[in-house]
Amino acid sequence: MKQLTQSQAWQVLQQHHHDIAPQHMREWFVHDKHRFANLSMHTNEILVDFSKQRVTPTTIQLLCELANQSYLYQRIEDMFAGESVNNTEKRAALHTALRNRSADQILVNGQDVMPDILASLDKLRHFTTQLHQQRWHGHTGLAITDVVNIGIGGSDLGPRMVTAALTSFRQPGIRCHFVANVDGTELTETLKPLNPATTLFVIASKTFTTLETLINAASAKRWLVNGLGNDRAIAKHFVAITANDVKALEFGIDDNNIFKFWDWVGGRFSLWSAIGLTIAISIGMDAFEHLLAGAYTMDKHFCSHDYRHNIPIVMALIDIWNINFFNWHSHAIIPYDHYLRWLPAYLQQAEMESNGKSMQRSGQAVNYATAPVIWGQPGSNSQHAFLQALLQGTQTVPVDFIVPLKSHNPLEQHHELLFASCLSQSNALMSGRTLKEATHELIATGMPPDDVQALAPHKVIPGNRPSTTLLLESITPTSLGELIALYEHKIFATSVIWNINAFDQWGVELSKQLANKILPDLTNPDKVPQFDASTNGLIRYFHQQHITDHPTR
Numbered sequence: 001m002k003q004l005t006q007s008q009a010w011q012v013l014q015q016h017h018h019d020i021a022p023q024h025m026r027e028w029f030v031h032d033k034h035r036f037a038n039l040s041m042h043t044n045e046i047l048v049d050f051s052k053q054r055v056t057p058t059t060i061q062l063l064c065e066l067a068n069q070s071y072l073y074q075r076i077e078d079m080f081a082g083e084s085v086n087n088t089e090k091r092a093a094l095h096t097a098l099r100n101r102s103a104d105q106i107l108v109n110g111q112d113v114m115p116d117i118l119a120s121l122d123k124l125r126h127f128t129t130q131l132h133q134q135r136w137h138g139h140t141g142l143a144i145t146d147v148v149n150i151g152i153g154g155s156d157l158g159p160r161m162v163t164a165a166l167t168s169f170r171q172p173g174i175r176c177h178f179v180a181n182v183d184g185t186e187l188t189e190t191l192k193p194l195n196p197a198t199t200l201f202v203i204a205s206k207t208f209t210t211l212e213t214l215i216n217a218a219s220a221k222r223w224l225v226n227g228l229g230n231d232r233a234i235a236k237h238f239v240a241i242t243a244n245d246v247k248a249l250e251f252g253i254d255d256n257n258i259f260k261f262w263d264w265v266g267g268r269f270s271l272w273s274a275i276g277l278t279i280a281i282s283i284g285m286d287a288f289e290h291l292l293a294g295a296y297t298m299d300k301h302f303c304s305h306d307y308r309h310n311i312p313i314v315m316a317l318i319d320i321w322n323i324n325f326f327n328w329h330s331h332a333i334i335p336y337d338h339y340l341r342w343l344p345a346y347l348q349q350a351e352m353e354s355n356g357k358s359m360q361r362s363g364q365a366v367n368y369a370t371a372p373v374i375w376g377q378p379g380s381n382s383q384h385a386f387l388q389a390l391l392q393g394t395q396t397v398p399v400d401f402i403v404p405l406k407s408h409n410p411l412e413q414h415h416e417l418l419f420a421s422c423l424s425q426s427n428a429l430m431s432g433r434t435l436k437e438a439t440h441e442l443i444a445t446g447m448p449p450d451d452v453q454a455l456a457p458h459k460v461i462p463g464n465r466p467s468t469t470l471l472l473e474s475i476t477p478t479s480l481g482e483l484i485a486l487y488e489h490k491i492f493a494t495s496v497i498w499n500i501n502a503f504d505q506w507g508v509e510l511s512k513q514l515a516n517k518i519l520p521d522l523t524n525p526d527k528v529p530q531f532d533a534s535t536n537g538l539i540r541y542f543h544q545q546h547i548t549d550h551p552t553r
C-alpha cells in the first residue's frame with residue numbers, strides 16, 4: 001500500500017498548504033463575514049468553533065479527501081461492530097458498547113455482549129445504592145464515609161477527571177479519593193485523615209498486574225488490618241475492578257466484590273465500564289447513566305454525519321493539518337473551568353498513549369509525524385504561566401480552549417471575567433498586535449517618541465496562531481460524556497488516517513519490564529548492576545546514600 005504521503009490527497013494538500021500558509025487569519029476574517037458560521041458546528045451540548053484554525057473551507061474539503069481515501073467510514077463501522085481493530089492484540093475496542101443505549105446487539109466472537117454490559121451496570125447500581133443508603137457496613141458495622149480508588153493510568157485518570165469535573169453532582173455522605181503514584185507519599189497523605197472502619201478501597205486494574213497498583217493495594221491492606229486488628233476485615237473494605245478476576249482472588253478480594261470488565265475495553269477508554277465505579281459512587285448511578293447517554297449522543301453523531309459535518313472527524317483532520325503540514329508537534333488543552341483541571345492529564349494519556357506510535361498497522365514504519373505532545377493547565381491560571389510563550393514565543397502551539405457558558409458557582413463578575421479571558425486569549429493568538437498598533441498604543445500613552453520606537457517592537461504579537469474553542473452549556477454528566485467521547489473519536493479518526501493502532505501500548509510494556517529488572521538491583525546492594533554506565537552509576541549512588549543513611553544494612 002502506498003505511503004500516506006504519496007497519496008493524491010496528501011500531495012494536493014501540500015500544494016494547498018504552500019498557497020495559504022503565508023496568509024494571515026486576520027485577512028480571512030475581514031474578507032469572509034461568514035467565517036465563524038461556516039467553520040463552527042454544534043451538537044446537543046457543545047458548540048465547536050474552529051474558525052481560528054489556519055484553515056479555509058477549501059482546506060476542510062481537501063482534508064476530507066484524506067478521510068475518504070483512508071476508508072474512515074468503514075473503519076468506524078468496524079470499531080462499533082466489534083471487529084478486531086486492535087490488530088496487534090487481536091481484540092475489538094468496544095468502549096462504545098459500554099454506553100450503547102439502544103437495544104441493538106453487539107457481537108464479539110459471535111456473542112452478544114450487551115447482556116453482560118447491562119448486568120455490570122445493574123451490579124454497579126446495586127452496590128452504589130447500598131453504599132448511599134448505608135446498607136453496606138464495614139467490619140465494625142459502621143457505614144462507609146470514604147472511598148479510596150487505587151489505580152493508575154486509565155484506571156485512575158478517567159475516574160479522577162470525571163469525579164472532579166462533576167463535583168457539583170456529588171452525592172452527600174461519601175468522599176472519594178484517588179491514589180495512583182507508587183510514591184508512598186500519595187497513599188500516606190490520603191490515608192492520614194481517614195478511619196479504617198469507614199473506609200472502602202476500590203482496587204482498579206484491568207490486568208491486576210500493574211506493580212504500582214499492587215504495591216499501593218498491599219500497603220492499604222496492611223493499613224486496614226492494622227487499624228481494625230483483623231484480616232477478615234478485608235472482605236468488607238476491599239472491592240476490585242478488573243478483567244483478571246483470578247489475580248484479584250489471589251490478592252484476597254472476596255469473589256462477590258469483584259466487578260469484572262472485558263479485555264476488549266482499553267484502559268484509557270474504560271471509565272464507561274466498571275472502572276467508573278468510583279464515579280458512580282461519587283455522583284450516583286443516575287448521573288453516571290447520564291454520562292453514558294452523553295457519550296452515546298456523540299457516538300450517534302460520529303456514526304451518522306458526513307465527514308464535513310462530523311465534529312470529531314473535522315477536529316482530527318485539523319490536527320493532521322497542524323501536525324503534518326504545519327509541523328506543529330505540541331498541542332495545549334486549556335479548560336477554563338476549575339472542575340476540568342484534570343482534563344489535560346486525562347487527554348494526555350488518551351491521545352499520547354493511543355497515537356504515540358511510529359509503526360503502521362502493517363508493521364511498516366511511518367514516514368510522517370503522529371501524536372503531538374499533549375499538555376495544559378486550566379485558564380485563567382494559564383495566562384499567568386505559559387500564554388506569553390504561546391503569544392510571542394518562537395513555537396506555534398495549537399490550543400483547545402474549553403469553557404462552559406454557565407458556572408456552578410456564579411460569584412459576582414467571576415464567570416464573566418473568566419469567559420472574557422478565554423475569548424481574549426484565542427483572539428490574541430489569532431489577531432496578534434502589529435508594530436503599527438503597538439506604536440499607536442504607546443504614543444497614546446504620551447510616551448516620548450524615542451522610547452516608543454525602542455519599546456514598540458517588543459510589544460508586537462505575530463498572531464495567526466491557531467485555536468479551537470469548545471463551548472459547553474455547563475459542565476454536566478451529559479455534556480461531559482459528549483466531550484470525552486468527542487475526543488475519543490477524534491483520536492481514533494486520526495489513528496485511522498495515520499494507519500496506526502490506537503488501542504495497544506507496547507512501548508509502556510517495556511518500561512514495566514525494565515522496572516521489574518532494575519528493582520532487584522536497587523533492593524540488593526550486593527548485586528552488580530548490568531545496565532548502561534549511567535544506570536549502573538545511579539544504582540550504585542543509590543546504594544551509597546542508603547548505606548550512609550542506614551549504616552547497619
Ligand code: F6P
Nearest residue numbers: 153154155205206207210267508
Ligand atoms: O500505561 C500503561 C497501562 O497499561 C495503561 O494503558 C493502563 O491504563 C494502565 O497501564 C494501568 O493498567 P491496569 O488497569 O491493568 O492496572
